[in-house]
Amino acid sequence: MLKFWKIFKLFFLALVFFVFQISFINGLDNFFASFNIVLFFLIYVFIIYDFRFCLLIGFFVGFLFDIFSFYPFGIYSLVILVTIFIVNFLLLNLFTNRSIYSFAAIGFFFSFFYYLFLYLILYLFADKIEGIAWFNGFLFLNFLKELIFILLAIIFSFYFLGLENEKNKKFILLK
Helix, strand or coil: CHHHHHHHHHHHHHHHHHHHHHHCHHHCCCCHHHCCHHHHHHHHHHHHCCHHHHHHHHHHHHHHHHHCCCCCCCHHHHHHHHHHHHHHHHHHHCCCCCCHHHHHHHHHHHHHHHHHHHHHHHHHHCCCCHHHHHHCHHHHHHHHHHHHHHHHHHHHHHHCCCCCCHHHHHHCCCC
């Protein structure tokens, strides 16, 4: 029963972050509109919980994004699930120490593969004129802003929200 409430809490938080993303953050000015707080929440679930919880939350968030998207249904779910699988592979094979630096690298790879696969798949369904957006600077500038936001949020959550306390020592390798 405790596991059910943990999953319910994560689904509810994902829904709250999704509504906040769609209703508030996307309506902000140019600089702040590119922040994806739902992606940060997925990275947070991936780091703090485990792979299975992240798959469940990723599928739920992808489903929510697919409902509000004009693209074919399932694109966001597919991109999020493939990204989670790739980042899990990298975590198991490359990042053996679970320090703040490896979590920042996980955040980088999560963002990188998410946007890479998302824009590759969206390019397949776009007109050829829209495909030119790959070569202008806005895509890379938005990715850089998102990456800075994700990395700062990871550092902030570990150092200022007390994730280095005794309860969470299993996530951080000392020495």
